[in-house]
Amino acid sequence: MSVRSKNKEAAFDVVIVGGGMTGMCAALACARHGAKTALVQDRPVFGGNASSEIRMHICGASSNMMKKDAEETGILRELLLENKKVNTYYNFSIWDRVLFTAMKTQPNLTVFLNTTMVDADSEGRCVKGIHCYQLTTEINWHLTADIFCDCTGNGTLGFMTGVPFRTGSEGKEEFHEKDAPDKPNNDRMGNTLLFKAVDRGQPVEFIPPKDAYHFTEEQLRYRKHADLRAPDGSILEEKADAIMDNLDEATKNLVVDNYCLDYGYWWIELTGEKADIIEEYEDIRDELVKCVYGIWDHIKNGGDHGAQNFDLQWVGMLPGMRESRRLEGDYMLTENDIFDNRIFPDAVAYGGWDCDNHVAHGLLDFDKMPSSIFPFKGLYTIPYGCYVAKEMDNLFISGRSMSASKLAMASSRVMGTCAVGGQAVGTAAAMCIKYGCGTRGVKQHMTELQQTLLKDDCYIPGYKNEDPLDLARTAKVTATSEKHAAVNVINGVARTVEENINCWQSNGIRPEGEELYLSFEQHKKVSQVRLTFDPNLNASIRLSLSSKRIAEQVPGVPPELVKDFDVELRKDGEAVTVKQVRGNYQRLNVLDFQPVECDEVVLRVLATNGIADARVYEVRVY
Numbered sequence: 001m002s003v004r005s006k007n008k009e010a011a012f013d014v015v016i017v018g019g020g021m022t023g024m025c026a027a028l029a030c031a032r033h034g035a036k037t038a039l040v041q042d043r044p045v046f047g048g049n050a051s052s053e054i055r056m057h058i059c060g061a062s063s064n065m066m067k068k069d070a071e072e073t074g075i076l077r078e079l080l081l082e083n084k085k086v087n088t089y090y091n092f093s094i095w096d097r098v099l100f101t102a103m104k105t106q107p108n109l110t111v112f113l114n115t116t117m118v119d120a121d122s123e124g125r126c127v128k129g130i131h132c133y134q135l136t137t138e139i140n141w142h143l144t145a146d147i148f149c150d151c152t153g154n155g156t157l158g159f160m161t162g163v164p165f166r167t168g169s170e171g172k173e174e175f176h177e178k179d180a181p182d183k184p185n186n187d188r189m190g191n192t193l194l195f196k197a198v199d200r201g202q203p204v205e206f207i208p209p210k211d212a213y214h215f216t217e218e219q220l221r222y223r224k225h226a227d228l229r230a231p232d233g234s235i236l237e238e239k240a241d242a243i244m245d246n247l248d249e250a251t252k253n254l255v256v257d258n259y260c261l262d263y264g265y266w267w268i269e270l271t272g273e274k275a276d277i278i279e280e281y282e283d284i285r286d287e288l289v290k291c292v293y294g295i296w297d298h299i300k301n302g303g304d305h306g307a308q309n310f311d312l313q314w315v316g317m318l319p320g321m322r323e324s325r326r327l328e329g330d331y332m333l334t335e336n337d338i339f340d341n342r343i344f345p346d347a348v349a350y351g352g353w354d355c356d357n358h359v360a361h362g363l364l365d366f367d368k369m370p371s372s373i374f375p376f377k378g379l380y381t382i383p384y385g386c387y388v389a390k391e392m393d394n395l396f397i398s399g400r401s402m403s404a405s406k407l408a409m410a411s412s413r414v415m416g417t418c419a420v421g422g423q424a425v426g427t428a429a430a431m432c433i434k435y436g437c438g439t440r441g442v443k444q445h446m447t448e449l450q451q452t453l454l455k456d457d458c459y460i461p462g463y464k465n466e467d468p469l470d471l472a473r474t475a476k477v478t479a480t481s482e483k484h485a486a487v488n489v490i491n492g493v494a495r496t497v498e499e500n501i502n503c504w505q506s507n508g509i510r511p512e513g514e515e516l517y518l519s520f521e522q523h524k525k526v527s528q529v530r531l532t533f534d535p536n537l538n539a540s541i542r543l544s545l546s547s548k549r550i551a552e553q554v555p556g557v558p559p560e561l562v563k564d565f566d567v568e569l570r571k572d573g574e575a576v577t578v579k580q581v582r583g584n585y586q587r588l589n590v591l592d593f594q595p596v597e598c599d600e601v602v603l604r605v606l607a608t609n610g611i612a613d614a615r616v617y618e619v620r621v622y
């Protein structure tokens with residue numbers, strides 16, 4: 001019997017491999033900036049570890065809201081706000097759909113789902129093409145492009161094209177990181193299967209599978225696994241504090257996810273026994289299944305854990321990976337950069353998650369806390385060089401396999417940080433196409449890259465809007481009322497930073513609306529107005545399995561966001577054109593106009609999604 005294979009080819013400007021939060025943000029940014037982009041994702045859904053297949057909640061620089069005004073904006077916030085609008089009950093299938101629609105409706109973007117990159121061709125210092133197999137169609141795809149981005153999490157494209165990589169930990173002598181071991185080792189953080197349990201309101205029996213492992217209370221003494229809720233759902237703080245008596249604040253912050261039995265358990269983590277955690281993935285999964293059901297058996301049948309009424313609703317079968325290869329780039333981020341809150345001259349992204357380094361043998365290190373947390377104050381930036389693959393001229397690397405030491409990766413791996421890095425890389429890839437250059441060619445246009453990211457609502461600590469094309473920067477700004485100064489909307493920083501509020505806040509909203517005026521001395525030709533509203537970056541809006549984390553959230557759209565507004569362009573006191581927006585739930589609003597001469601831009605806020613005042617962080621006029 002002959003084997004017939006269907007071979008197809010397609011050419012793009014940019015090919016991105018891996019459709020986790022990193023790859024998605026990269027692909028959307030790249031396509032929006034005009035490059036013909038392809039995204040190759042081996043799963044049927046997007047989101048990687050944040051998808052319904054794995055269900056990890058997205059954390060980022062705010063370290064579970066412990067750091068003020070630090071949450072990520074840009075494309076990630078746009079996706080999370082879209083989800084918040086439509087996904088009242090925190091359903092992961094709806095989140096899959098939100099991501100699916102975002103990707104499938106993006107002009108310039110072709111998505112290959114269920115498609116695995118199996119090989120790559122390179123010539124000298126350039127990736128030439130990748131070979132993929134699409135499971136559902138039995139098609140072998142050969143995809144070519146000028147620029148490639150490795151967002152596989154495992155650094156697979158870099159590995160296939162010979163980019164140097166590392167696994168495990170650097171020794172202290174290499175970067176002089178204070179928390180590094182004296183000698184290098186191959187300790188890695190492990191893979192995990194999560195589960196969701198629900199309270200059925202009546203006793204539920206659990207019959208363990210015959211291959212489930214058996215765990216004792218003694219073995220799990222460092223891993224919280226009992227219901228700590230009062231009947232009204234609130235946390236029994238005293239009981240919880242007693243359990244966490246010896247923990248520092250940062251570790252408590254992590255452990256708090258597990259106050260309730262319903263969300264389990266990031267610490268059911270296995271690292272495997274061999275040198276290569278990727279090669280061992282299937283074996284680790286088999287063991288994890290036995291562990292998850294064994295832990296649940298212990299909780300249900302191994303003493304009083306307050307679990308009588310709890311029932312397993314969902315158990316993952318696709319382990320999430322925390323750590324595998326780390327590819328080497330032009331620069332390698334270190335723990336020192338993080339602790340020093342370093343602001344790099346080529347900063348394009350940032351992070352703030354505490355260095356969160358799990359024990360070497362995961363769950364099997366019964367006599368240790370599952371993670372060591374090395375906390376730090378403030379935020380750090382991530383330089384462009386971390387995303388430029390060493391020894392290649394047209395390959396970006398982003399996500400958890402970007403160029404970082406093991407200890408730096410212990411912070412930079414969280415998906416919020418990966419997502420903003422993805423947006424930076426996607427934007428840079430589109431600039432490579434615009435200038436006909438390789439990855440390093442963008443260094444000559446670093447200011448343009450940074451300013452483009454800020455314009456697209458990304459945050460880079462230490463940087464502000466200096467876009468010479470933004471007409472708003474030359475305007476006189478006034479408002480009908482000011483709790484916080486109207487002129488803040490052109491000060492270049494679109495979020496609160498420490499004591500600097502940086503937003504215009506009105507004093508209530510009158511029935512006829514509250515108005516903000518940007519007046520120009522001369523007539524200007526205007527074709528676009530960009531508005532950045534306040535979604536309250538100190539309130540979580542992420543999807544989570546944890547009822548504790550969900551209970552912390554305000555249901556629905558953030559009440560601080562402006563909902564109904566008009567933008568009016570005026571010339572000599574007369575309106576020449578008006579756009580009305582009703583029902584807004586996004587932070588960044590971009591309004592395009594037929595180019596028109598005017599000398600005043602008026603924003604009239606008619607209503608918010610809940611609060612009494614209008615809040616606007618930035619107005620840009622082009």
Ligand SMILES: Cc1cc2nc3c(=O)[nH]c(=O)nc-3n(C[C@H](O)[C@H](O)[C@H](O)COP(=O)(O)OP(=O)(O)OC[C@H]3O[C@@H](n4cnc5c(N)ncnc54)[C@H](O)[C@@H]3O)c2cc1C
Pocket residue numbers: 017018019020021022023040041042043047048049050056057058059060115116117118151152153154156190191192193266319320321322398399400401413414415416418
């Ligand atoms: C249990 C667990 C708990 C965690 N806790 C948190 C947390 O609370 N918050 C947080 O933010 N982060 C957390 N992390 C870390 C975070 O989830 C990872 O670092 C994440 O992988 C980073 O995103 P990424 O886009 O780099 O990779 P991924 O999310 O892994 O996405 C990569 C995607 O590429 C696809 N892919 C891989 N190879 C190929 C190929 N050859 N061809 C095509 N597609 C391919 C994969 O299927 C995947 O969908 C946790 C991780 C684990 C495992």
